[in-house]
Amino acid sequence: MNCCWAPSGSTTSTAGCPASAAACCRPRLRRMRAHGLIMRALDPDGRPAYRLTPAGAALEPLVWQLGDWARRWSFGDPTREQLDGGWMLWRLRQFVRSGALPRGRVVVEFALRLEGVPDEHVWLVLSPGDDVSACRVHPGYEVGVLVSADLAELHRVVAGTATLEATRRSGHVRIDGDPELVAAFPSWFAWRTPAQEAAPGADSVDAAVLGRVNGTTGEGL
Incomplete structure (x- = not known):
């Protein structure tokens, strides 16, 4: 869907x-x-x-x-076989906040690192309105933002199990280009965020739910 x-x-x-x-x-x-x-x-x-x-x-x-x-x-981090720059870009395309984009067209190049294989390059072409394209070949326009990233870590950011800010601090993701565009880049996407810490008492509620699913009372879980 x-x-x-x-x-x-x-x-x-x-x-x-x-x-x-x-x-x-x-x-x-x-x-x-x-x-x-x-x-x-x-x-x-x-x-x-x-x-x-x-x-x-x-x-x-x-x-x-x-x-x-x-x-x-249900899901953990992707395995190496599941890491795919095209899939990641397609999912990221879905998160674009069209109302937050600059007035003119912006091309974002992603240089994706994965140990043991050549870097993969993919592109997002962002234009005002709903005109957003994900490309596996260079679109032919000047690149305004370059995102150099560890593919596994960027997958985690897109999945919402890590934050862009944390991966930038750790050096797994680097964003270069026009300073104004680089500063605005995080605001162009509706990032998924890691799950909040469970509220007090949530563990007992979770155990009770699991108990009902498994046909037990949840005691001792």
Whole structure:
């Protein structure tokens, strides 16, 4: 379902999806249209695009909450085989806050490090409105911001298990370029944040929930 949402949560198409993701999205898009969650239109280039209906937009907070739950309780850090710059860039594209972008087009280049393999370079082209492109080849425009990052750590930032600020302090992520753009870069994305520390008494509540799931009372867990 994530591949059906644009950075603003309002409009997207399958044109920029990886082939496997686009194929996966098409039947989902048809079902979502049938249930009145999205509507179909054409983007400025005449390609099919989709916009959330009010009913679909109302689900967005719930979907994010489910993702936060899964991040905390089900998924750990990705394995080396799961680290993929294209996937990371596509997810980051979804977090773009279009209203926070500069007035002109900005190209962000990501130089991604992974031990034992050559650096991977991918690009985000950010333009006013909902025009955001994720590219595996150089888009042909001047780069305004260069993000040099350890791929595993940037995956953690995108997943919300680490913060951009912490990875910059540790040296795992470095942002260079025009000083004004570098300073504004963190505000361009709706970053997922690590789960808050459990409130007092949460452990006993969690144990009780696990107990019900496992068919026990939760005592002694």
